Amino acid sequence: MSNAKQILKNILRTASGLPGVYQLYRLPSLHAAPVHINDARRRLEAISPRPPQRTNAPSFKYEADPNIEISIILPCYNVEDYVGDCIRSILAQKTSHTFEIIAVNDGSTDGTLSVLRSLAKDDSRIVIIDQHNKGPAGARNTGVDNMRGQYLLFVDSDDALAPEYLEHMMHALRNGDCDYVSSSYTYVDEDGKPMFREYPRTLDTAWGRLFPRTIWQRLRFPEGYLFEDMLQAFCITPRYRELAIKDFGYLYRYRSSSISHALNVKSIDTYWIVEELLHDCRKARVPFDQRLYDTTIHHLGQLMYWRTRNFPPEQQQILFSVCCDLLGSIPEFSRMRTTLTGCEKDVERSLRTGNYRLWKASCLFLNLQTL
Known part of the structure; x- marks a missing residue:
């Protein structure tokens, strides 16, 4: 700007x-x-x-795996220039907690899928799901359906995480009097350079929040709509106790071409x-x-x-x-x-x-x- x-x-x-x-x-x-x-x-x-309107009831395909604590869900659409950095920032987390990365390739027409496959060859924690385009809500829902973790974190595939982000979020959730945790975030430009920090957070987005699996037992994003993140304000905030922490380790990339600006x-x-x-x-x-x-x-x-x-x-x-x-x-x-x-x-x-x-x-x- x-x-x-x-x-x-x-x-x-x-x-x-x-x-x-x-x-x-x-x-x-x-x-x-x-x-x-x-x-x-x-x-x-x-x-x-x-x-x-939706007709099918939400359901998990897998039981929770005691060996996987966090399922990190990445909806991916035409992000070949960013998704590699995003995933590498997750793999580099300094944490004692186990996690899986569910990368949902949502019908990308660029080299996104190739980047995902290249990264997955070297790390079994990366799970790739390739589907026809369903939009951001459909990609996230696919990730939720296939999660095996006890907790859930959404990360947009053009964003990134600071090295101790997961550790801080899990510590806050397990030690706080709350149902889920929301972090602050740092705006970065298209090159990943920090612009400014946001606290308290003003965006009702799904990313940057750590949820227990149980919250999503009967909950999914409305598919086919823009602004699917409004689910947070209507269906989660009124029902569950939030703990907002002053951690700026979620790096939110500001892109002028983003759908949110259209x-x-x-x-x-x-x-x-x-x-x-x-x-x-x-x-x-x-x-x-x-x-x-x-x-x-x-x-x-x-x-x-x-x-x-x-x-x-x-x-x-x-x-x-x-x-x-x-x-x-x-x-x-x-x-x-x-x-x-x-x-x-x-x-x-x-x-x-x-x-x-x-x-x-x-x-x-x-x-x-x-x-």
Whole structure:
């Protein structure tokens, strides 16, 4: 990121946080006419259809192997330039704990599979699974299905681990009053050079977290969607106790070509996956309580707006109308009010009243504050 861009971001972030700035900005939106589109869902499907729902129940193919403590799952797609460094960083761990690396080649069209096979020849801890392309969720699910370890760690195949990362994570999980452990992380550039550290972590991602196998007994990522990592916020965070540790040994590579930076109509998955995950929560008997309500408000607001910010206004209004309908359709949420503060209270207000202009104003400021 250039210095000029960083300076501009700092200016915008500072200005958006000044007392009174947001209050003035929101004034014209407070009494805007509500937006409601009767056939919004049908029109949203016409722009980008909802992926098919899962039909098969999750299951492990193997019993836990007492000789394997950690299964490290690497979804691999066209990462021939990075996956070698990633795997070597795992093999170089200074740890007393046993592990396997499950590298899932997800239909790569470059030399990824060749790199994996070359590394696996020299180390039996590397397990390669070659499959047709199923996307990041499908690759991770394949890894979970085939794990034999007692614990599970996801690592993206263009990232890397510092030498004592596994040791620190296992020590924290076994000695902490928690169900799973989340680490901090260090941003590195495409050449692997450190950029800055992130603490506390702000990304609801699967990587950089150590889970016991039991958490994933009945849990898998929704396949066919972008933003599959939202599973963490909806299905794991509300149910299990997290211990966040200040360890920066997960090296997260920032790539400008990453799917997370793409904006197109498929970004509507940011809505469809909320529907899917709330459905999964219902099946798993996750309590529809204050915590889940606040999570839903956050995802129907700040994240929904940011991921669709370049959409034409008419498409974004359709999306907003569907969000309003979804929030109003959940009986448990009808009497709740968010415990979130600041602009997020206006996000809630906008979703309750159909005030599209207020939704845009509040979401814009929320994103400026987190630049």
